[in-house]
Amino acid sequence: MPETAERNFKAGFIAITGPPNVGKSTLLNRMIGQKISITSRKPQTTRNRIQGVVNRPGAQIVFIDTPGIHRAQSPLNARIVDTALSAMGDVDIVLLMVDASSPDAESEALLKNALQRQNRPVILALNKIDLIPRQGLLEMIDGWASGYPFRAVVPISAHTGEQVETLLDELIKLLPEGSAFFPEEHLTDLPVRFLAGEIVREKVFRQTGEEIPYAVAVSIDLFREDAKKPGLTRIHATIHVERDSQKGIIIGKQGSKLKRIGEDARKEIEAMLGSHVFLKLYVRVEKNWSRNARSLTKFGYE
Numbered sequence: 646m647p648e649t650a651e652r653n654f655k656a657g658f659i660a661i662t663g664p665p666n667v668g669k670s671t672l673l674n675r676m677i678g679q680k681i682s683i684t685s686r687k688p689q690t691t692r693n694r695i696q697g698v699v700n701r702p703g704a705q706i707v708f709i710d711t712p713g714i715h716r717a718q719s720p721l722n723a724r725i726v727d728t729a730l731s732a733m734g735d736v737d738i739v740l741l742m743v744d745a746s747s748p749d750a751e752s753e754a755l756l757k758n759a760l761q762r763q764n765r766p767v768i769l770a771l772n773k774i775d776l777i778p779r780q781g782l783l784e785m786i787d788g789w790a791s792g793y794p795f796r797a798v799v800p801i802s803a804h805t806g807e808q809v810e811t812l813l814d815e816l817i818k819l820l821p822e823g824s825a826f827f828p829e830e831h832l833t834d835l836p837v838r839f840l841a842g843e844i845v846r847e848k849v850f851r852q853t854g855e856e857i858p859y860a861v862a863v864s865i866d867l868f869r870e871d872a873k874k875p876g877l878t879r880i881h882a883t884i885h886v887e888r889d890s891q892k893g894i895i896i897g898k899q900g901s902k903l904k905r906i907g908e909d910a911r912k913e914i915e916a917m918l919g920s921h922v923f924l925k926l927y928v929r930v931e932k933n934w935s936r937n938a939r940s941l942t943k944f945g946y947e
């Protein structure tokens with residue numbers, strides 16, 4: 646009998662949900678031990694469901710990292726929030742994460758509301774405890790625990806890793822018994838082509854100011870191994886923006902910004918693929934794509 650079919654083995658699906666920017670993707674990457682979900686200081690970095698598989702002795706957890714829940718104003722954000730809310734419907738357990746160092750009352754209220762409408766067990770993670778004094782922590786835990794019947798409340802730091810294994814233990818306790826869904830080496834169901842596009846989008850998020858990231862979508866137009874040079878992958882990606890002025894900002898003075906974005910992305914894609922990469926970036930204006938239903942679908946925001 647394979648190890649994963651042992652009696653008492655536990656396996657199940659857990660959605661990581663919470664307001665934007667609280668550290669959901671950082672936690673997923675830390676638990677997996679590899680970066681599969683892009684992160685940045687800006688809210689609304691994650692736009693799709695990102696599936697990542699975590700194996701521990703006796704258990705396999707399939708995590709679904711989701712976009713941050715907030716009161717969406719734009720059509721793009723409305724789709725993104727729908728994606729996040731619907732992920733909660735398909736899982737065994739919900740992991741709600743909030744930022745202990747910076748409460749977001751409006752999004753937290755939205756989330757409590759959404760949680761009350763479904764009857765899945767919920768565990769609360771209070772993240773970023775590395776940023777706050779320890780004295781207030783107990784009071785904060787009590788405050789949250791009195792407002793909702795969480796199955797556990799665990800203060801953590803996704804950044805330093807503090808208490809992350811404790812959180813995993815609490816989650817595993819609630820998992821249903823069953824055999825593993827995936828072989829151990831399977832970390833994600835995301836194709837490398839999608840991940841490459843996400844890495845480019847992350848570099849744009851990290852290297853541009855306030856408004857640009859939200860106007861950006863990335864498509865991969867070519868992704869193939871060079872026929873003449875084994876070990877070299879050729880990738881062409883297009884950064885779509887909404888206006889000419891945004892195109893100028895992404896390209897930068899004499900192409901300097903685009904060059905930096907390309908270099909950073911290439912290094913990370915090379916590490917992911919374990920091969921050399923030739924990355925060619927294009928910038929294209931697609932007027933108001935984020936308000937257009939067809940463009941949203943085209944760029945993968947279902």
Ligand SMILES: Nc1nc2c(ncn2[C@@H]2O[C@H](COP(=O)(O)OP(=O)(O)OP(=O)(O)O)[C@@H](O)[C@H]2O)c(=O)[nH]1
Nearest residue numbers: 666667668669670671684685689690691713803804
């Ligand atoms: N100090 C500190 N920073 C953290 C911690 N966890 C995440 N961060 C930072 O918080 C920012 C947001 O992290 P993300 O993981 O992108 O947050 P998210 O919840 O996935 O955000 P969205 O996808 O936009 O909803 C990044 O700059 C992270 O480095 C933590 O435990 N401590």
Ligand SMILES: [Mg+2]
Nearest residue numbers: 669670690691
């Ligand atoms: Mg995220």
